[in-house]
Amino acid sequence: MSNLDEKIAWYKSIGLFLQVFGLALILARDLARKP
Structure with a gap:
């Protein structure tokens, strides 16, 4: 069960980073578009 929690936390951190x-x-x- 802890492995699933780690995956969820990892996906959340990746999503936040993206x-x-x-x-x-x-x-x-x-x-960059503005002069």
Whole structure:
């Protein structure tokens, strides 16, 4: 059961990382577009 909890926590951390990374990517793209 603990193995499943570890997987869930791992997937949650990966999802959070991807969300933050995507947000940073969009912000960087918007900043780069402005002169």
